[in-house]
Amino acid sequence: MKSIIVYGSEYGATKRYAEHLSEMTGIECVNYKDAKDVEKYDKVVYLGALYAGGVTGIKKTVAKMTENQVLIVATVGLADPTDAENVQNIRNSLKNQIPAAFYNENKIFHLRGAIDYNKLGLKHKLMMSLLHSKVSKQPESEQNAETRAMLETYGKIVDFVDFNSLEAIKNVILSNN
Numbered sequence: 549m550k551s552i553i554v555y556g557s558e559y560g561a562t563k564r565y566a567e568h569l570s571e572m573t574g575i576e577c578v579n580y581k582d583a584k585d586v587e588k589y590d591k592v593v594y595l596g597a598l599y600a601g602g603v604t605g606i607k608k609t610v611a612k613m614t615e616n617q618v619l620i621v622a623t624v625g626l627a628d629p630t631d632a633e634n635v636q637n638i639r640n641s642l643k644n645q646i647p648a649a650f651y652n653e654n655k656i657f658h659l660r661g662a663i664d665y666n667k668l669g670l671k672h673k674l675m676m677s678l679l680h681s682k683v684s685k686q687p688e689s690e691q692n693a694e695t696r697a698m699l700e701t702y703g704k705i706v707d708f709v710d711f712n713s714l715e716a717i718k719n720v721i722l723s724n725n
């Protein structure tokens with residue numbers, strides 16, 4: 549089976565995961581902006597950073613795929629990927645970003661990323677600042693994994709990247725279905 553790893557990353561955390569997964573599996577990895585021949589592969593492993601629930605680059609990539617291909621998805625975000633409500637929110641949003649034929653919960657994973665506020669572009673800094681002033685006024689009972697992660701990391705440099713979490717994805721990639 550021919551496979552390729554494609555990634556969408558703004559600041560590098562998702563790229564680091566993709567490059568490490570490439571080393572673990574021997575499968576080539578490529579930025580979605582440079583992925584021209586996605587339709588040639590049996591399996592497409594897509595790693596995408598989460599921005600306001602959207603998975604960077606995934607729509608453009610699946611638009612090049614046909615239904616006989618298998619799609620494996622891993623999202624990379626700051627909110628806790630072991631929180632059930634967070635996972636449900638990410639998946640509900642993913643359903644609006646990829647065709648139903650590619651949506652298979654056994655092939656969807658969630659990884660934790662990183663953020664360095666010193667490196668954020670102006671647009672992202674502004675988005676986070678607006679979100680922070682809104683969320684910091686909410687009572688704790690109204691907060692969820694996403695808003696908690698935002699409040700805890702706001703203005704900081706944090707790195708939750710954990711390559712051990714790639715092991716489960718590797719097993720699905722190397723399986724025969």
Ligand SMILES: Cc1cc2nc3c(=O)[nH]c(=O)nc-3n(C[C@H](O)[C@H](O)[C@H](O)COP(=O)(O)O)c2cc1C
Pocket residue numbers: 556557558559560561562563597598599600601602624625626627660661662663668672673675676694
């Ligand atoms: C404007 C903005 C929006 C974000 N939205 C989300 C989000 O919806 N869910 C989440 O878990 N993380 C969110 N994050 C955190 C990023 O997903 C996280 O920093 C990720 O590691 C970025 O990956 P990258 O370095 O590959 O771009 C957001 C970050 C920014 C700056």
